Amino acid sequence: MFNALQILNTSISNALISLYNLSSVELSFQKTKSDFEGDFTLVTFNLTKPTKQSPDAIGKAIGDYLLLHEPIVEYYNVVKGFLNIGLKSNFWLSYFENIRENSGIGLKAKNSSGKTIMLEYSSPNTNKPLHLGHIRNNLLGFSMAKVLEANGHKVIKANLVNDRGIHICKSMLAWLKLGKGETPQSSKMKGDHLVGKYYVEFDKLYKAEIAELVKQGKSKEEAEKSAPVILEAQQMLQRWESGDKDVIELWKLMNSWVYDGFKETYANIGVAFDKMYYESNTYLLGKELVEEGLTKNVFYKKQNGSVAIDLSNDGLDEKIVLRSDGTSVYITQDIGTAIERFKEFPELQQLIYTVGNEQDYHFKVLFKILEKLGYKWAKECYHLSYGMVELPDGKMKSREGTVVDADDLLQEMYETAERTTSELGKVEGFTEEELKTLYRTISLGALKYFILKVDPKKKMLFNPAESIDFNGNTGPFIQYTYARIKSILRKAEKIEKFDINRIELTPIERELIRTIYDFEAIIEEAAKLYNPSIVANYAYELTKLFNRFYHEFNIIREEDATLKNFRLSLSQSCSHVIQNSMDLLGINVPDRM
RNA sequence: GGUCCCAUAGCUCAACUGGAUAGAGCAACGGUUUUCUAAACCGUAGGUCGCAGGUUCGAGUCCUGCUGGGACUACCA
Incomplete structure (x- = not known):
């Protein structure tokens, strides 16, 4: 009923039949640029060939047709082949009347699509604490789940913890050698940081031994393979795999430290x-499954006994799926777990992996193998690939300690929020507890927005020296605008009934309604493109627009009661959309700040 | 060597997936508060969209080549 694009599309299709006897043409619409008059713009260039008319003539003909036949259209103008169409205020006002009591504008009802999706994200290693790169993964995954839910899908958020392997053994070994029984309690250190400390210690030992061996005349490669400490770690991994009691016990203990840290x-x-x-x-x-793949001739056995798949016809290489000693490689278990998940959740229709773009190739191979093994759902697997977070001097490396630690960063942000808030001095009457919540809300808002406003596919740069801003295109700016609206609504106490037909829309009010109207399409687009940054940028646009509105009119002092209540109601709807769009990013909004 | 990704204002990011005069924020400069929260608003300045071709009515966006940066290419995870 209020799908303007669909209405226009139908009307214009009719126009083309009536005017040129043209049917089933793809129409190209866009939002009218703010420098021009109108709401929607039809691009007419692609119609010149079939109609043999000039763009301007087509625009004028369609425009005239719409004025006669389409009641929602108020006016049109044609500029250089662009047909700008303005809808009647009436259309926007009835739309607004229709949604203004609805606090969930644009959101689809829970599980209304009937589609179930598993979305894997986070998936940390248990040998080190989380850093900024992991934060991007976590925020992206969590937000993406919210966006998919807002589209009516059921989302199972999954975390595959990498709790075993050589890297864990490295931490364990270094702890045995140097730890002197140190525990999170004894050291007053968060468990994941303590284990991470020994991971770094291992690397130091290892590097020292390599240097020593190289000095003795070995090649670097040889040294890396034969350093005693790495051999010891490998041995430890073998003992773990064979179920050695002592190793397993230590492994459980150190992992439990890490889990406590991660939980926090x-x-x-x-x-x-x-x-x-x-x-x-x-x-x-x-x-x-390797066996199954062999009988299906998807895989083949090589001379040395290892099993591989040839993907060279698919633009990929040969990939080993089983070592010659019969043990698995990483992709083997990925094949297994994917199949396992579809067995575990028969209703599953899609599987999304939130993993950095370093593994683009890995997932191409994985999905291709699943396809070749004959799993129909293979084409519903999606790698939500995101770019690395880089520092001014390059990529973060845990081993070398060149990382922005997640906990440190969160603490720093919290302190900045606290300092900024008290400098501005607007929080009289807050309790200690409320203040803490507010600082948390603002600091997380700043961090999450900072990360999520960037297109996931792109790498992003974080400069610790500049830290994260609280002014301009930021989370706190949006939160602040929300708090402002709440303040107005508090002061107004209530919104009285008003006659919407008496409203004459000002341009900015019209633009606000129009922007609210766009929210639904934004949510759909964000899901379709797996891109929460679309929501973030939208929230900013709406917020900026509202602030202009706020400066242009004093809502509470408006003497015309109809106007006042309309503007209050419009503000309230903006607050709903701001709140909901921030929620899709996993960001809370405060009533006061 | 091969495959893939990236390059937009001094800095960080947009550009509705091929459409109009490429937009925001930060930083710089100027202005706005006896009026609903100035974490705001208005204005000025800032661009050879890495370079060179091509396709198209139209290219930041698509194709080719080049330059620069990054990732992947293990019987690592």
């Missing part, structure tokens, strides 16, 4: 999971 960080940034997977349970999966 996850709670702090406000992400959650529906389903936890652990690689120690899944790493053997997939081996039996």
